[in-house]
Amino acid sequence: MLLQMNSITKSYGNVTANSNVNFTLQKGEIHALVGENGAGKTTLMRILYGMESPTSGEIVLNGKPVTFENPTDAIRHQIGMVHQHFMLFPTFTISENIVIGREPSKGIGFDRKTAAMETEQLGKQFGMPIDPWKKVADCSLGMQQRVEILKVLHQGAEIIILDEPTGVLTPLEVKELLIAIKTLASQGKSFILISHKLQEIMDVADRITVLRDGKVTGTVFSKDTNAEQLSRLMVGRDLIHISRNATEVGQAVLDLEGISVRGSKTKPLLSDVNLHVNEGEIVGIAGISGNGQSELIQAISGLLKPDEGMIKLLGQDVTGAPVGAIRQIGLAHIPEDRYQWGVAKDATVTENGLMGHTGKHQKYGVLGGQGIRQMVSEWVERFGIKTGSLSTKAQYLSGGNLQKLIVARELAQKTPFLIAAEPTRGVDVGAMEIIHGELLKKRDEGGAILLISSELTEILKLSDRILVMFEGMIVGELNAAEATEEHISLLMAGGRAVG
Amino acid sequence: MDQIFDVSLFASTLRMITPILLAALGGAICARVGLFNVGLEGLVLIGAFSAIVGNHFTGNVFLAVLFAVFCSLLFSILFGYMSIQLKANVIVVGIALNFLALGLTTFSLRAVFNVKGAYYNKDMVGLPKWDIPVLKDIPWLGDVLSGHSPLVYLSLVLVVLLQLFLFKTVTGFRLLAAGENPTAAKSLGIKVTRIQYGAVLMCGVLCGLAGAQLSLGNVTMFTEGMTSGRGFIALVATMLGQSNPLGVAASSLLFGFMDALSIRLQGFALPTHFTMMLPYIVTIAAMLFFKDKGYMQEARKSNESSR
Numbered sequence: 001m002l003l004q005m006n007s008i009t010k011s012y013g014n015v016t017a018n019s020n021v022n023f024t025l026q027k028g029e030i031h032a033l034v035g036e037n038g039a040g041k042t043t044l045m046r047i048l049y050g051m052e053s054p055t056s057g058e059i060v061l062n063g064k065p066v067t068f069e070n071p072t073d074a075i076r077h078q079i080g081m082v083h084q085h086f087m088l089f090p091t092f093t094i095s096e097n098i099v100i101g102r103e104p105s106k107g108i109g110f111d112r113k114t115a116a117m118e119t120e121q122l123g124k125q126f127g128m129p130i131d132p133w134k135k136v137a138d139c140s141l142g143m144q145q146r147v148e149i150l151k152v153l154h155q156g157a158e159i160i161i162l163d164e165p166t167g168v169l170t171p172l173e174v175k176e177l178l179i180a181i182k183t184l185a186s187q188g189k190s191f192i193l194i195s196h197k198l199q200e201i202m203d204v205a206d207r208i209t210v211l212r213d214g215k216v217t218g219t220v221f222s223k224d225t226n227a228e229q230l231s232r233l234m235v236g237r238d239l240i241h242i243s244r245n246a247t248e249v250g251q252a253v254l255d256l257e258g259i260s261v262r263g264s265k266t267k268p269l270l271s272d273v274n275l276h277v278n279e280g281e282i283v284g285i286a287g288i289s290g291n292g293q294s295e296l297i298q299a300i301s302g303l304l305k306p307d308e309g310m311i312k313l314l315g316q317d318v319t320g321a322p323v324g325a326i327r328q329i330g331l332a333h334i335p336e337d338r339y340q341w342g343v344a345k346d347a348t349v350t351e352n353g354l355m356g357h358t359g360k361h362q363k364y365g366v367l368g369g370q371g372i373r374q375m376v377s378e379w380v381e382r383f384g385i386k387t388g389s390l391s392t393k394a395q396y397l398s399g400g401n402l403q404k405l406i407v408a409r410e411l412a413q414k415t416p417f418l419i420a421a422e423p424t425r426g427v428d429v430g431a432m433e434i435i436h437g438e439l440l441k442k443r444d445e446g447g448a449i450l451l452i453s454s455e456l457t458e459i460l461k462l463s464d465r466i467l468v469m470f471e472g473m474i475v476g477e478l479n480a481a482e483a484t485e486e487h488i489s490l491l492m493a494g495g496r497a498v499g
Numbered sequence: 500m501d502q503i504f505d506v507s508l509f510a511s512t513l514r515m516i517t518p519i520l521l522a523a524l525g526g527a528i529c530a531r532v533g534l535f536n537v538g539l540e541g542l543v544l545i546g547a548f549s550a551i552v553g554n555h556f557t558g559n560v561f562l563a564v565l566f567a568v569f570c571s572l573l574f575s576i577l578f579g580y581m582s583i584q585l586k587a588n589v590i591v592v593g594i595a596l597n598f599l600a601l602g603l604t605t606f607s608l609r610a611v612f613n614v615k616g617a618y619y620n621k622d623m624v625g626l627p628k629w630d631i632p633v634l635k636d637i638p639w640l641g642d643v644l645s646g647h648s649p650l651v652y653l654s655l656v657l658v659v660l661l662q663l664f665l666f667k668t669v670t671g672f673r674l675l676a677a678g679e680n681p682t683a684a685k686s687l688g689i690k691v692t693r694i695q696y697g698a699v700l701m702c703g704v705l706c707g708l709a710g711a712q713l714s715l716g717n718v719t720m721f722t723e724g725m726t727s728g729r730g731f732i733a734l735v736a737t738m739l740g741q742s743n744p745l746g747v748a749a750s751s752l753l754f755g756f757m758d759a760l761s762i763r764l765q766g767f768a769l770p771t772h773f774t775m776m777l778p779y780i781v782t783i784a785a786m787l788f789f790k791d792k793g794y795m796q797e798a799r800k801s802n803e804s805s806r
Binding site: 072087089 | 683686
């Protein structure tokens, strides 16, 4: 056995993040670690990578017990980690990013030529070609992921920890990454893969360990299991299969006519977008991120003034109206980037929940008492938001829990129209189920929802109608009943709609 | 026009830029590790005062410069301790240091020399003037470039050395990394705190030299608040030069030239207060040119603290 983590326990005060966790890894194995947000996956890996020290338990590497004081120790023992949020230097070149910490040198000088040669060679050797002189800031996220993996390989890692590696990648990049992982594993590298996405894990992993509330609820071979069993182990109960009831589609709530946004570059960001969302309908917008979805959201919510066209909300012309006015008329907005648009990191859970609800809880301009805490604590309960208390700062919540808070807050606006952009990004299956359920409930009650997601499965599961965006244009419209993943993928990649 | 733009104007430009350039180089190093040092003004002022003190008590110019460097170094350690160790907001710390330096030098001026406003002693020896062999015999160029204090030449050499250090050495590379993304640098085992301290100390040394040039090179005296905003101009030079030593040198040259020009114009019929505005007008105009300071914002973001 290459690596054994024996009865690892980690507690912070009276919170136990890991309790008696056993985890093993063999040479050349891909071992997936799954579990809900806050189940203790990341803590366990931070212990392995020397970023935290366990309260009790031991790590045995190649038969010898080891302790890591810091990541440098772990790297020295050939353990490497690719973090969920990339640890890259955007203004540096690819080769600089890969060799940093162990730079080839001539005297005190940094030999960049040798570095470039080394890294190019490394890329070829592991089947991940790169352009060593390119700046990381100019690379796609998929390429950045590749740089991260090569960096870890350059450090000489035999065990590679990947924390949520596919979260930000396009479907094609995901495919490439999974192939690369398999190739590397066949060359003798071992992988620990943290992920939410059960399908990917079933595809790539040899063994799967499931964590729930800091405890191991099962370690299974992927060939002996299925997604249902895994979900059960993760959530502790069977998932309810959400079914969509047919609803009567009412009047148009949102109406976009010929919206265009010129970018600074030659290509327009949005060109002649026409769409409408009716009462009791979820309209899904599929597309690889960066094809105008962000601009579309910003145009509708009033953050960006379109250069041409008209936006009507509930029959009123809101083109270029202030954000506050549009929200007043009837818009709620689950933003795509929760840290940039969704929360204030230094504010508490209560304060973040109160945003946009201040009108209801004030008297003569003074915010009032019990109602606020009651409102937020009710959300915390209903959505199962894991937080220390209502006065915990938002930055200490995990991404998934923060997302749940935002969804709860925006749904509570009870507006006729809702923009849901990437509503379940980085959220575990249990929470995803809750959020999907709430969105469908809103639809059943006659709400109009515009769903923007880069997850095709989500689009297919929730939408009544599906629009596909490519390079700022709507290139296809499909009915939920007739849409297939293949068809949408083709449109997303710029293939023209046929029939 | 010929009366304004003559040899001595360019020669005095070179003298005027040295304090700005040295301080700006210090600021650039700090900016490169993600610490925006607003305290340059104070550091230079401390340097200027202690150079005079050192000169007064030792009578040796070399020891005076060393003493100036030592005092600025102490002051920069204070800046480093507050902003790196205690994670205080760098801007606040910088501003506090500026006022502390102003008060401290004014107070000490009275305590040490028992004078108000300015200290001047005709027996005090300033920095020597170096005549550069061969160069001094070239017409015009020799008059502009030769006959300056050693610190003037040192500052020019430092520009090149720093440029090489930052962009050609391994240590310089790691320094840039620590500034660009401290979290990532830490995860790679790079000693970010140590690098930040190193940068702050280097800045202290440079500001000490800047102060010495100000009080012993251009003139041989100290007046209250004699930096009169040069530290802030250096800060602008840092930003305008994108914290690149060569860029910083170029923008310092611009400000030094305006500084020299403003003094020169006082000899003409223009009101003194008008000519004194010139360097600052250029400073404001220069502000318009740097709007996008990408990497420093990145550094601040990834730091996720108040800085």
